[in-house]
Amino acid sequence: AQSVTQLDSHVSVSEGTPVLLRCNYSSSYSPSLFWYVQHPNKGLQLLLKYTSAATLVKGINGFEAEFKKSETSFHLTKPSAHMSDAAEYFCVVSAPNQGGKLIFGQGTELSVKP
Amino acid sequence: EAGVTQFPSHSVIEKGQTVTLRCDPISGHDNLYWYRRVMGKEIKFLLHFVKESKQDESGMPNNRFLAERTGGTYSTLKVQPAELEDSGVYFCASSQEMTANTEAFFGQGTRLTVV
Numbered sequence: 001a002q003s004v005t006q007l008d009s010h011v012s013v014s015e016g017t018p019v020l021l022r023c024n025y026s027s028s029y030s031p032s033l034f035w036y037v038q039h040p041n042k043g044l045q046l047l048l049k050y051t052s053a054a055t056l057v058k059g060i061n062g063f064e065a066e067f068k069k070s071e072t073s074f075h076l077t078k079p080s081a082h083m084s085d086a087a088e089y090f091c092v093v094s095a096p097n098q099g100g101k102l103i104f105g106q107g108t109e110l111s112v113k114p
Numbered sequence: 115e116a117g118v119t120q121f122p123s124h125s126v127i128e129k130g131q132t133v134t135l136r137c138d139p140i141s142g143h144d145n146l147y148w149y150r151r152v153m154g155k156e157i158k159f160l161l162h163f164v165k166e167s168k169q170d171e172s173g174m175p176n177n178r179f180l181a182e183r184t185g186g187t188y189s190t191l192k193v194q195p196a197e198l199e200d201s202g203v204y205f206c207a208s209s210q211e212m213t214a215n216t217e218a219f220f221g222q223g224t225r226l227t228v229v
Contacts, residue, residue, distance in 0.1 A: 032214040043118065044205065044220035051215035090157065099169050100145060100212040104157040 002027045002093045006105035014113045019063075019078040021108045023091030026072060033074045034092040034102070035065055044090065050074060061085070086112045116140070120206050120221035128229055132194040135224045139188070139208030145169075146189050147209075147218065148181060152202040160204075163189060164212065196228045 007022040025031060035047040048059025055067040061084075065076045074091060091105040119138040127133050139146045148160040160179070161171040165186035174181070178197070183189040193200050203225050207218040 034217075036220075041222065043222040044207075046217050046219075049215065049217065094214040096214050098214065099162050099164075100147070100209055100214065100216055100218065101159050101162060101170065102147075102149075102207075102218060103159070104149075106156045 002029075002031065002095045002098075002103045004091050004093050004103055004105035006089075006091050006108050008108050009106065010109045010111070012111040012113065013081045015083055016080050019076070019081045019085065019110065021076040021089050021091075021110065023065075023074045023076065023105060024072050025074060025091070025093050027093055027095055029095045032094045033065075033067060034094070035059065035063070035074075035076050036090045036092055037087045038090070039087045047076070047089075081110075081112045083112050083114065086110055118206055118208050118219050118221035120204075120224050122224060123222065124225045124227075126227045126229060127196055129198055130195045132192065133196055133226060135191045135193075135204050135206075135226070137189045137191070137206030137208075137221060139206070140219055143208035143210055143219070144186070145209045145212045145216075146183060147207040148189070148191055149205040149207065150202050151205070151223075152199070157205065160191075162212070169212070193226075196226075198228050201226055201228045 003026045005024045033050040036044040050067045058064045121136045146163040151157045159173040162169045163183040180192045203223045205223045207220045209218045
């Protein structure tokens with residue numbers, strides 16, 4: 001069985017400071033991992049995905065995530081937050097032979113203060 | 115290229131009424147998924163179509179929910195009769211492949227409120 005835990009329901013940072021959104025996963029198989037973002041009144045948008053290639057994955061808008069198998073983690077980071085980064089972020093896992101079904105974490109609301 | 119489109123964006127109905135949600139996937143995407151987020155909870159899988167066939171409906175909560183995808187194009191999700199606990203945001207997603215590493219493209223969701 002697969003599961004995802006996002007360790008913080010809400011994170012608040014100041015503009016220009018680093019962002020860290022934490023995610024731990026559990027999977028019986030070698031998983032595919034994703035981060036999606038949802039801005040207000042918009043659909044979920046893919047930020048980045050890990051699919052067993054490079055463990056450090058770069059995504060859009062300066063975000064990146066590192067797959068750490070030993071820690072079963074896939075934390076999302078960005079060196080410098082921008083006001084436009086304020087949104088809800090979802091860590092997602094998908095397992096082989098599940099038809100592309102996605103298992104979502106609870107979501108982390110990111111606030112960015114000026 | 116148009117993305118995944120969902121109608122309506124919001125719906126408020128009374129308990130016991132019927133509501134039909136619609137999803138238009140990206141053209142050419144054979145795979146269509148429905149997900150739901152109940153307030154305060156995580157987004158959960160409801161079902162998966164491959165073209166017009168239901169591939170996996172293990173997440174459908176009960177028989178008050180009926181999903182169809184006639185002709186393998188758009189899909190509808192009908193709730194009849196609606197109950198208070200059906201309130202939430204219903205998301206639709208589509209993808210070209212059904213493998214674990216395929217990106218799914220999401221619509222903006224339909225917010226359903228049952229009063």
